[in-house]
Amino acid sequence: MPHYQTWEEFTRAAEKLYLADPMKVRVVLKYRHCDGNLCIKVTDDIACLLYRTDQAQDVKKIEKFHSQLMRLMVAKESRSAAMETD
């Protein structure tokens, strides 16, 4: 289970994993208020990518990435490919 230290690396790997097989991939957010940490996991049950943070500034980034993935998921296949290129 690779823990990514930088956000850019994580998003790049996660996007690649998602595009390899969109139907298999799930994205899990885990939030613990009492410990003040947030973790995002992207997995296809073979590879598992993790990014963990306790910084408030990362919430916005993670939430934005989560929304982007949601948009990719609801977009039609042809469109999602087009969205990736730009």
Place this chain on the structure above:
Amino acid sequence: VVPVLSVAAGEQKRGAAAGLGFQPLFPESEARTGRPWLVLRVWCFRVEKHFLTELTRLFQKCRTSGSVFITLKKYDGRTKPVPRKGHVESFEPADNKCLLRATDGKKKISTVVSSKEVNKFQMAYSNLLRANMDGLKKKDKKSKNKKSKATQ
């Protein structure tokens, strides 16, 4: 379990227990107009809205202890398992839906978001997440300033 219906089914059960049938899903004023398209639209909106209110409740419940898990997955509208080899399948996957689940380890809620409602849903959803994930460390500018002042 049909994920899209699970929220509605829960609502129905609760309504039935209170002796209300399916009624609580519709605001009474809307139901009385008797225009089917209007009722349908209200219903979709309600389920979606119900998920968000329940999610807020989940976040509030987990403020002192516990974690909230939110799972996002592409969903093709399948309500039955993939048939074994040799069986004919009359299922056409839709590719414009996603499934959103949330749990605290005990209570489970879920919803399906399709491309039509994604814009509206996402605005409310993003705001909800940002508002509720507020327990993380702030970038401590103040302490840095103090340190730099102390060194001066």
